[in-house]
Amino acid sequence: MKPINPTIEKLKPSGIRKFFDLANTMENVISFGVGEPDFDTPWHICENAVYSLSKGKTHYTANRGLLELRKLIAEFHEVRYNQFYDPEKEIVVTVGGSEGIDLAMRTLVEEGDEVIVMDPNYVAYLPAVEMAKAIPVPITLTEENEFKLKPEALLAAISPKTKAIILNFPSNPTGGVMTREDYEKLVPIILEAGIYVISDEIYAELTFDGEFASLAQFPEIRDQVIVINGFSKAFAMTGWRLGYVLSNPFLSSQMTKIHQYIIMSAPTPAQYAAIEALLHGLPDVSSMKAEYLNRRNLLVSRLNRMGLKTNMPKGTFYVFPNISGTGLDSETFCSRLLEDQHVACVPGNAFGEHGEGFMRMSYACSLDDIKEGCDRIEAFLKRI
Ligand SMILES: Cc1ncc(COP(=O)(O)O)c(C=O)c1O
Numbered sequence: 001m002k003p004i005n006p007t008i009e010k011l012k013p014s015g016i017r018k019f020f021d022l023a024n025t026m027e028n029v030i031s032f033g034v035g036e037p038d039f040d041t042p043w044h045i046c047e048n049a050v051y052s053l054s055k056g057k058t059h060y061t062a063n064r065g066l067l068e069l070r071k072l073i074a075e076f077h078e079v080r081y082n083q084f085y086d087p088e089k090e091i092v093v094t095v096g097g098s099e100g101i102d103l104a105m106r107t108l109v110e111e112g113d114e115v116i117v118m119d120p121n122y123v124a125y126l127p128a129v130e131m132a133k134a135i136p137v138p139i140t141l142t143e144e145n146e147f148k149l150k151p152e153a154l155l156a157a158i159s160p161k162t163k164a165i166i167l168n169f170p171s172n173p174t175g176g177v178m179t180r181e182d183y184e185k186l187v188p189i190i191l192e193a194g195i196y197v198i199s200d201e202i203y204a205e206l207t208f209d210g211e212f213a214s215l216a217q218f219p220e221i222r223d224q225v226i227v228i229n230g231f232s233k234a235f236a237m238t239g240w241r242l243g244y245v246l247s248n249p250f251l252s253s254q255m256t257k258i259h260q261y262i263i264m265s266a267p268t269p270a271q272y273a274a275i276e277a278l279l280h281g282l283p284d285v286s287s288m289k290a291e292y293l294n295r296r297n298l299l300v301s302r303l304n305r306m307g308l309k310t311n312m313p314k315g316t317f318y319v320f321p322n323i324s325g326t327g328l329d330s331e332t333f334c335s336r337l338l339e340d341q342h343v344a345c346v347p348g349n350a351f352g353e354h355g356e357g358f359m360r361m362s363y364a365c366s367l368d369d370i371k372e373g374c375d376r377i378e379a380f381l382k383r384i
Contacts, residue, residue, distance in 0.1 A: 015350030023344040030373040032361035033344040037236035042284040048276035049269040061265040065093025072278040089249040097202045097243035100228035103255040113163035120355030147176030151185040164196040170203040173360035175313020180213040197225045205234035207315040223248040235277045240270040295363040302374040324357035341376035
């Protein structure tokens, strides 16, 4: 047989999955590994999908998604985030934020372009750049800078070949956020360079201690920004596979072409569920957020007390403790923790070279699990 596409063959499988395949074979595991809410989707949201099916809403929708849903998305972004998008021309409803990342990358980037990515960052970005045959240019985010992107680092990374930068704040895996003041310093640089920003804002609703900020709030570069968002994290709807992309009309129409050919339209029952989520689901988001906040506070204080230095994350449901003081690299630390204590965490190096020395823990699990998991980690630290 002839060889397959070498770009795909060279892609590395996600470092997260490997760990969880192993954890799944064990008993009595406390998992801090999953990147999804432990809450089920609130029932009234599910019910609207069921109702839509009972009414025969089993067909394709418009390629961009139901207009009713797009109008609600536009309103939600205006009210909550001060972002303004035309539901007719600037919104595409996608199969999760994941499809949005793919659409943005394919639309903007061609072979040989440079794309700036943060290190550490979400595992899907680097493969997306590689699949586009583009060149990833990493910027190291450091614990000292609270894992924020600094203007000096951005300036240094930009070259004439730079096409785009991918940002994700609040960030998976670090929990870092950017404030409006932080972004203000980046705006002139982005404007001058004329580059695009793919801004993955999937954790926007899970911003603690302050207001969510976005580069799309700055009118001077708004048209250079593609916002990725969705229902997975905030509304506990990972399995529904529903997200969306916000961008200027030209970019939006280009992305719609890809979406039209590869997807047609996002799942119809999920779109009806999303309508209910936006109409009546915000109190659910607030109560889940309050629960995450309690868990975060407990987890961060336990980790710091046991000697694993941990920044207070200002968003998401992840913490990123520094484990370098143990003398073990992140993969060895997490493997031994799993084998010895049946506690599953993700090694920091799964998120990039500069994730080494850290591990990612998700607190999308119960307070009891957090307490028990921390007891086990403490016992493990005493033994190494
Ligand atoms: C930063 C980030 N972006 C995108 C996604 C994908 O989300 P979705 O379920 O909307 O495809 C995830 C999921 O973990 C994520 O952490």
